[in-house]
Amino acid sequence: MKKTESLLIVESPTKARTLGKFLGKEYKVVASFGHVRDLPKSKLGVDVDKNFEPTYIIPTKAKKVVSALKKDAKSADEVILATDEDREGESISWHLAEALGLKNPKRIVFHEITKTAIEHALKNPGKIDMNLVNAQQARRVLDRIVGYKLSPFLWKKISKGLSAGRVQSVAVKLVVEKEEEIKKFIAVEYWTVEATLRPQMTNNKSQITNEFVAFLNKKNGQPVDKLEIKNQQEADEILKHLENANYQIEKITKKETRKNPLPPFTTSTLQQAGSNKFGYSAKMTMSLAQKLYEEGHITYHRTDSLNLSEMSLNMAQDFITKNFGKEYSSGFKVYKAGKGAQEAHEAIRPTHADHTPESLKGELEGPKLKIYTLIWQRFVASQMVPAIFDSTAVEITANNYGFGANGQILKFDGFLKVYPMKFSENEMPVLAEKEMLDLVRITPAQHFTEPPARYNEASLIKALEKHGIGRPSTYAPTLSTIQDRNYIIKNEQKRFEPTEMGIIVTDMLVKNFPQIVDIEFTATMEKELDEVAEGKDTWEKTIKDFYGPFAQNLKEKYDQIPKEDLNIKTDKKCPKCGKDMVDKMGRFGRFYACTGFPECKHTESIVKTTSDGPAITLDIVCPKCAQGLPAGRQGKMAAKRSKRGKIFYGCDQYPACDMATWDKPINEFCPTCKSILVENKKGQIKCSNKECEYKKSE
């Protein structure tokens, strides 16, 4: 038999290395490093008058890869394209075929990297599916048109350098809308009544441990609404009827309740867990996962799939049975991703179940081990049985009122053995129906309804994914983009607030291009792309149907909408030349500028005392000013944001005074060197003077 060499191309170099190990010498496996061709960056690259014909170029970054691939292809007898089995993967194969001038490339797909899966795929090669490629072209062209037509509109009508797009504009809109909800929110007062009870006639000394708490939940046989008791008077009125009432157990319901483990991670849920558990940004979590992937500890980390290979299911079952016992294994538990998932990969899981986090302690350091632990625990737990609780619900009557008490005891830990999860255990005393109870005390409690919480990285990604907006590879970059554009900022609690610019741009888009920023726009687009992928519609027609009305509307808005005036008049006078000062919008927020510009370049920073301003003044006199200036001219310390968005503390008289520190100053001074004390991120209070070692013990 003739010895032939085949060139197999995949996207990721790590995957190429792994595959290389499975395949014989007659195969050379290489990576394309993602897409090798794209629309040009500097212009639209879509001829709207010529049936939306796209112009594809090889970006400078991809030139080296492409020429290397060309060389490899030339010396191989056949080229096999083995990119991911989804829209983008198919498109990458097509672009490879075009860029490398491949006449008759083989196209194969496989879902798991095992010898049998690969061998099976190699025996059953297919062709590039042009319907799928066309669906990708439609997606690409639509995104390009939206982004490259709307962004210039914003430059003209608001300010240069702005951007808009199908994904980022909706992400910003979510943050803006949340802020509106919070602004509109009015807290409502309500009260609850809780009774501490215990069984009568218990003579043993541990009577106190028989106490339990029940909450008022019924009145005249009707359930009590959460907001029904509006104030203290109403609560007191109820209390009057209850202080001397007879408390009797009406009903006891005992049952087993189960808590199921969560499915293994996808990109989105891993990013959410990284953010919620460790406060890592999506970017940080992804770079740690990238390293874990490259080092062979985990499967591919950009995925929307919950699939688990048979090999991994066996591996999990073996591990669980061996380490915890057969009763902990759930057998092969399969999870299904929500609709819209493209499922070209497996879920994110450890490559070896028996590589426990404990066993990798020497190899993986801090943050990487933390992320690995999350992935390992979640995967192993997903193949374990539910935790079982014995729960007891007790209904109590007292005059016309009803109370409820619940107890739950862990009966079998199940998956909780590896997956730490908060749950409360609350033991109820031994009780019987119709039993009379003693009232130990009855207390009313005041509450207020809470405003909706601002998004953090986790909840924003969750919201985007829920609506199918964005992909595993773009969640983290999208969050970076909309912060870089200064549309939203992270506050000190790491939650997103819209900036003035974010609000202005969102307003402009919502009023004039509602379709584009509609939360359902992507879902509608996906449906149409599916039609293209199934060959029921052409990609050109799909784009045309969108483009016609869009272009018409855009043209009208260019004429109708005036340029936004971002300047605000003030009655301040320039201290240098006496001319009027104006409040302007700059790249980093608002500032005061002299109208005499460019002759007079005087500016002043705007110091606001609320959190929505660029700076928050603390009631602390600047220690540097205090040393050299008379009391009237001393600045105060203010919280500010650096160019990179990090919060620091500086004198509000900057640039006249350049006092600045990363740690938050407090109004106390060092007993040894008299410098101001600061509180660092860990909550420790220490001296701001680097040469001074003073630390306040806490």
Add this chain to the structure above:
DNA sequence: CAGTGAGCGAGCTTCCGCTTGACTT
């Protein structure tokens, strides 16, 4: 650690999704 803006009217800004290093902060 801390800056921004105007207009000569040049040349540029901008999208989403697939992949990693090679750059400098």
